[in-house]
Amino acid sequence: MRVATWNVNSVRQRTQALVAYLREVKPDVLCLQELKCVEEAFPRLEIEAEGYNVAVHGQKTYNGVAILSKTPIETSAGLPGDDGDDQARYIEAIVPWGKTVLRVGCLYLPNGNPVSSDKYDYKLAWMDRLKAHAKKLLAYEERLVLCGDFNVIPDARDVYDPAGWANDALFAPKTREKFRELLALGFTDALRAVTDADKQYTFWDYQAGAWQKNNGLRIDHLLLSPQAADRLQSVTIDRDMRAKDKPSDHVPIRVDLKD
DNA sequence: ATGACTTGCGCGGCAAGA
Secondary structure, rough: EEEEEEOOOOOOHHHHHHHHHHHHHHHHHHHOOOOOOHHHHHHHHHHHHOOEEEEOOOOOOOOEEEEOOOOOOOEEOOOOOOOOOOOEEEEEEEEEOEEEEEEEEEEEEEOOOOOOOOHHHHHHHHHHHHHHHHHHHHHOOOOEEEEOOOOOOHHOOOHOHHHHHHHOOOOHHHHHHHEEEEEHHEOOOHHHHHHOOOOOOOOOOOOOOOOOOOEEOOEEEEEHHHHHHOOOEEEOHHHHHHHHHOHHHHHHOOEEEEO
C-alpha cells in the first residue's frame, strides 16, 4: 500500500505534473493540499481518466484538500471541533485494504504567521482540534495515516537556518510543543522511523534561490498509528519534482506499507 | 537594492504563502 501526500500550490496549475506523478509513482492513495479552487473547478475528469477516485473539499482562492484513491473510498470533510471554521483544511477517507481498511486523514495545517496575531491563535487552536480528533481515531486501533502539510518544522535538523527561523510560526517553541503532543498520543513520524539525517526537506521557497542553495524545510509529514507503523517498509521524498518546470514549492513524500 | 517568486482575482496591484 503506497500512500503519498503533496501540497500542489494550486491544483489547476499543477494538473499536468499531477497526472505525470500518478503515472510514474502509481500511489494507491494521494493526499493533496492547497488546491486553491472550489470542487467544481477541480480537474476531476483528468484524474479519473488515470483510474483514480476523487474526493474534494474545496474552497475559493485559498486552502482546499483532496484524496485520490485507486479504490472507491468513503470520505468525510472538515476537522471536528469548531462549527464556525469555514477553511477547507481537512478531509478523511476509509480505504479498503484486503480484509481490513486503511484510514487516511489529509490535512493542511494553518501557517500561522506572524506569531503575534490571530492567525497564530488559529493555528494553535487548530492543532488542539487535530490532537483531539487524532486521539479519537487512534482509539479505533486501525491502520491509520495522518498526513499532509503540517506547517511544522519538528527539529533544528529540519530547517536550513534554525536561528533565523526561531520566531517563525513554523518553528516557534509552542508550535513544536503541540506537534510533540500529537506524536506522543502514539504516532510514528514515518521519515524519522527510517533516518536521523538532516536536510530531509519537503519545501523550498520560490524566492532568493532557495532551491539552488538547498535552503529548505521539512514540513510535510506522514504520521502512522501503531498498526500502520508495524507495516512500514520505506519512506521516499520525491525531491526531483522541485527541479522540474513549473514546480510546486513543496514536493511529495510517501510511504510504502507492507500488504 | 524600494530586490529577489508564485498563486488567485480580475485587469491594478494586493493578499497570502512559508
